[in-house]
Structures are given as structure tokens and as C-alpha cells.
Amino acid sequence: MQLTTRTRFGLAAGFVVLGAVASLLAAPELPAELVTSWDGTGEPNDTLPKTTALVFVPALSAAMIGLFAILPRIDPLGENVESFRRYYDWFVVVLSAYLFGVHAGIIAFNLGYEFEFILLVLAGVAALLYYTGILLGHAERNWFVGIRTPWTLSSDEVWERTHDLGGKLFKLSAVVTLAGLALGDAAIYVLTGAVLFTSATTLVYSYYCYRQLDDSSDVAAGMS
Structure with missing residues (x-):
């Protein structure tokens, strides 16, 4: 069965929800400052306050989904986007999954898991x-x-x-x-x-x- 654009964007939004749920569940166990940045060698080099860190990636992901939903409507060549809309939509899903993975990794690292x-x-x-x-x-x-x-x-x-x-x-x-x-x-x-x-x-x-x-x-x- 061919999925619709609404369904594919719903899947992308699902990763935002998962990120928000992960933030809520992990928040009580996390320190006040979370490591959120690493250098090229994998060494932590920056932190953010817990609330900011837990909100940032899900909020960014939600904003990206909203932006990608709007772009075909304002593009003067929007009818061309419709010709590859399935691939466009799945890119949004893949991007949302990637951002969720990063967010989950940040939470896991700050909970003490070593990787x-x-x-x-x-x-x-x-x-x-x-x-x-x-x-x-x-x-x-x-x-x-x-x-x-x-x-x-x-x-x-x-x-x-x-x-x-x-x-x-x-x-x-x-x-x-x-x-x-x-x-x-x-x-x-x-x-x-x-x-x-x-x-x-x-x-x-x-x-x-x-x-x-x-x-x-x-x-x-x-x-x-």
C-alpha cells in the first residue's frame, strides 16, 4: 500500500514524540549540565543546561519537519517536487530519525553509558x-x-x-x-x-x- 505524504510526515513527527518522551523519562536521572558537543577526536568539549539540552533537538526536528512541509508550497517549481514527492517525504523521515538518534545518544551518554x-x-x-x-x-x-x-x-x-x-x-x-x-x-x-x-x-x-x-x-x- 502506497503511503501518503500525511502518513510519511506523521512518521517523521513520531520521532519528535519519541525524543520528547525520552527527555521526560530521563530528566530525573540526568545531571544539571549535559555534555552536548564533542571534538573531532570524540572528546566532550561543551555542555548545555539540562532543560535546554533536552528540548533543543526535538524542537529542531519539529521545526525542520514544518519547514519541509512548507517548501513545496512556496517553491515556484513546486509541481516538479510532486514528481518525486515520495523520495522527498522519506528524506524528512530519515532526517528526523537521525536527529532522534543523536538526541538518544546524548541522553545515553549523560546517563553514564560508555560508547x-x-x-x-x-x-x-x-x-x-x-x-x-x-x-x-x-x-x-x-x-x-x-x-x-x-x-x-x-x-x-x-x-x-x-x-x-x-x-x-x-x-x-x-x-x-x-x-x-x-x-x-x-x-x-x-x-x-x-x-x-x-x-x-x-x-x-x-x-x-x-x-x-x-x-x-x-x-x-x-x-x-
Whole structure:
């Protein structure tokens, strides 16, 4: 049975509810200050007051869901979003699940459970990157979702070719990130390098495609 947009967004909202419930249940056992930030080596480097820390991620997740619900309605190319709406909606679910995982990890860490928090985050980011690759492979030209450069937004063909490559590179970045977990403290640098490479490559490729099409048009005009 095909799920509706309302149902998929309901699933995303369910992760917000789970986060809020986890906050309420854990609050009596938590200290007044919670560790909420870690450096690249996985060492805690910042804290927040308990109430702020327990509210922040569920509130952020709820705000993101609201934003993603609004974007297709205000996009001048909103009808294009409808053509890949299923993948768009599931991205919202995956993002909400990721934020819930981070929130649950923060609570568990501050309750005294010992684990490498940075590895939890990186594994979640890898899943998010992989689904981003799936989304990009189906995205049609719009103003809010996808690889938005002056050249992709100017041409459906440039958009399609860039997103075909971008989808593959984001999936590859996810695989590389997971493999990088075996490197321990260096894993964060593997993720950073993969994302920077993917971003730079798709940017340059979109310009290359645009220039290639523009040159082809000039040749065709000269022959007519």
C-alpha cells in the first residue's frame, strides 16, 4: 500500500514524540549540565543546561519537519517536487530519525553509558548521505532541494546530468564514511574529505555541462 505524504510526515513527527518522551523519562536521572558537543577526536568539549539540552533537538526536528512541509508550497517549481514527492517525504523521515538518534545518544551518554559518541554520529551521517544520494537521483528541478547552482537551475538537462552524478557520489561518500569508522579518530576527516570532494565535483561538473551545452548550441546556430 502506497503511503501518503500525511502518513510519511506523521512518521517523521513520531520521532519528535519519541525524543520528547525520552527527555521526560530521563530528566530525573540526568545531571544539571549535559555534555552536548564533542571534538573531532570524540572528546566532550561543551555542555548545555539540562532543560535546554533536552528540548533543543526535538524542537529542531519539529521545526525542520514544518519547514519541509512548507517548501513545496512556496517553491515556484513546486509541481516538479510532486514528481518525486515520495523520495522527498522519506528524506524528512530519515532526517528526523537521525536527529532522534543523536538526541538518544546524548541522553545515553549523560546517563553514564560508555560508547564513542562521534562514531554514532558518523554512522548516522552515512545513512543520511546515502539517502540523500537516492533523493538526488530522483529530484526534478526546483529551488530548494538538490544541487542548486546557477547552471543546474538554468537547464533541465544540466540539472539531470549533475544530479545523476551527485546521487552516485553521495552514495559513495556514505560508503567511504562507513569504511572510515575503522580509522577511529581519523573517521571525521574521512567524512569531511568525502563531502568536500562531492560538493566540489558536482559544482564544477554542473558548470562543465552548462558550457558544453552552450557550446553545442553555438555550433548548431552557426550551421543554421
